[in-house]
Amino acid sequence: MADGRAPISTTGDRPASWMEIFRCFQVALDPRKLLVAAAGILVMSFLWWLLSVIFISKAPEPSEPQYQNSTIQRELGDKKKPDGSGYTEADFTQIAAERYSTDFEEWRVLDALAGPGGRLRNMPWYEYRGPNPFLFVTDVISGTAQDRAAAITGFVSGSVPVLVEPLVKMLIPVAKLISPGVNFKTRLYLFLILLANVAVWAFCAGVITRIAAVQLANKGPISLKQAVRFVAQRYTAYLGAPLVPLVIIFACVVGLVVYGLVGLIPVVGDLVVFGLGLPVLIVGGAVMAVFLVGLVGYPLMYCTLSAEGDQSDTFDALSRSINYVYQSPWHYIWYWLVAIFYGAAVTLFVLFFCSLTVYVGKWAAGLTASTVWTDRKPEYLFIYAPESFGWKELLTKDSPYAVRGHWQRAEGNPSGREVYVYDPVNRATYDQARKEFYAYNTWGAGIVCFWLTLMFLMMLGFSYSFFWTAATVIYFLMRKKVDEAELDEVFLDEEEPVVPPAPPKLAEGTGATPAPATSLPVITAPVVPPVAPPVPVPPPPLPPIPVVDVSPPVPPPATIPFTPPAPEPKVFDAPKPIDAPKPDDDKPVA
Known part of the structure; x- marks a missing residue:
């Protein structure tokens, strides 16, 4: 008789609900994804810094x-x-x-991006990202009304965009590239920035989405080496998927530029090129608009290649990303809204947790020095700490090395652009304390800086890991919505065997009764490895059976059947009459 319990459902049995997005937090915390994201941030920042140094020039x-x-x-x-x-x-x-004036304005646009302290030139540990999350929470809880207002204003203006930093970093070059008032040099710089971005994240995002796809589909464990090999074998497809629409847009731009040159001819340009030929401009603009809007599905390209494997290629990834956006735009927008707001919340938690971890560890280690030897308090080891997120301000607070961040005009910059810098709270005390440094103090501070920077990059990498993990979930949901494919359909290489799920645990009381304990020692015989049975020797082949000429059987001679004589009939005598009893006889008849 059935017990009435429903069977355990697998991933493919669950409905394609947007609630799947809430699985991203746990999946994104994978240290392998954080390490890959940190490496991607570091390489991308270095390439952006190198291009900025090459393209920037002095003001006119x-x-x-x-x-x-x-x-x-x-x-x-x-x-x-x-x-x-x-x-x-x-x-x-x-x-x-x-x-x-025109040249200066064009230079100012480039300087804001590639100049010292520019948006695309700063290394990640120097970039301004708002106040420290730990200091923000303490100011909101225990600060005055003025402190609360200042903390909230600084957090909204500086930290909120960081919660969706991967999306912002991707859109800045695209938005500036098509903006008016940008000269050819700046556009070339932005185009190379975009290429560097695509080249780096084609690999790093591919590795992250590959690991996430296998984990989200419950297809068993996958190692970092397997994911790297998977992406390396298909790197051309990962690189080409986002470049194809850019190449098409570039071809349309070049064609319209040539068309515009013909329009410079008097009369011909007025009447033919821009008069009768206006539909040509509209068609070219429509083609570019289709691919520009389709770039909203850019994250789905990497997810397609990571999930489909050999069943997909560059054009399939491009086709799916654009089709999913245009066929079900409201679902796509809703999924990303949920992912962005949820990601902002969990990213803020991760930033707060990491800042609290470093601060509490430093505080606890410095308690001994506070009572024994105040000159050995560990704040001096954090003078090279990352400035972003206010880490340096947090870790040197209330010490001779304390710093405070503020906005000031960039030194020697005629554009009047302001940058966020950290200066000592007390310059004289700070300089005096630095003069007392020994060589081992400087080396110790440098080693601490290395570990803090590594932790900072992995903390910052969580937002990138979450972004690409969420993109993988959204790809599964959109594929389920449009193509009616199950959520657990993922391509696996031969070296990635499917691990069956663990058997369900037995209910309480249904297991075997354990044997009663005994006070006597139990001697267990040593385990003898089984001996391999001898290989049986095949029997020799049987000799061939001789062929015998068999003649038909000879029938026996005919015989006369024996008939036994009939028995003689027996003659029985007639029975003798019995005498009747006498009337006077008292005895009964025997």
Whole structure:
């Protein structure tokens, strides 16, 4: 008789619910994913810094020859104004001023990105990301009303964008690339930044999504080596998937640029190119718009290749990412909204937990020095701590090495751009304490800086790990919605065997009764390895059976059947009559 209990459901039996996104936190905490994400952040930041150093130049000066009236006059020559009058000295001055203003604004855009302290030049441990989460919580709980207002304002403006940093880092080059007021040099710089971004995360995101896909589908363990080999064998597909739409957009831009050159011809441009030929511009713009909007599904490209394996390629990944976005846009938007808000919450928790871990560990280790030898308090070992997230401010607080962050104008920068810097709270005390440093103090601070930077990168890598893990879950959900594929369908290599699920535990009381304990020692015979049975020797082949000529049997001679004589009939005598009893006889008849 059935016990009425439902069978245990597998991943493929569960509905494609957006609640699957809440599995991302535990999956994203995998140390392997954090390490890969930290490596990706480090390599990406170095490439961005290198490109920034190459492309940045000094600001234009009004005294340069191209902004002088004589240069403008020589360039104009005998040209006249549209009204037929000639150019005057005042006109030359105005043209030179407009040229300088245009060049300076274009340089200022590049400087904000690639200049010292620029958004794409800072290394991750120097980038401003708002106040420290631990200090933010303590200020909100125990601070004054003014402290609470300042803490909340700084957190919203600085830390909230960091909670979705992977998405922000990906969109900054794209947004600036298509913005007006950007010259060719800046566009080339942004295009190379975008290529560096794609080249790095094609590998790192591929490894993260591969591990996440196997784990989310419950297909057994997968090692980091297996994931790296999987992505390395298909790196061309990972690299090409996001580049194909960019190449198509670039081809459309080049074609429209050539079309625009023809439009410069008088009469032809007015009547033919931009008049009758306006639909050409609309079609080209529509093609670019389709792929630009389709880039919203860019994270799904890596997830497609990681989940489908040899069953997918560059164009399949591109097709799926665009089709899923256009066929079910509201589901896609809803899934990402849930992932972003949930990811922001858990990322804030991770940032707070890591900051609390470092601070409490330093505080507990310094209690002994506080009572025995105050000059040996460990704050001096944190002078090289990462500045981002206020770690340096937190770890040197209330010490001669204490620092405080503030905004100030970039030194020697004519654009007036402000950068966030950390200066000592008391410059004289700080300088005096640094003069007393020995060589081993500096080396010790450097070693501490190494471990803190590694922990900082892994903490920062959690947001990237969560982002790509969430993208993997969203890919499974969109595939279930559009293609009706199960959530646990993942391509496995031959070296990745499927591990069967563990058998269910026995209910209480159904197990075997344990044997009663005994006071006598139990001697267990030594385990003898089993002897392999001898290999049986095959029997020799049987000799061939001789062929015998068998003749048909000879019938026996006919015989006369024997008939026994009939027995003689027996003659029986008639029975004798019995005498009747006498009437006077008292005895009964015998």
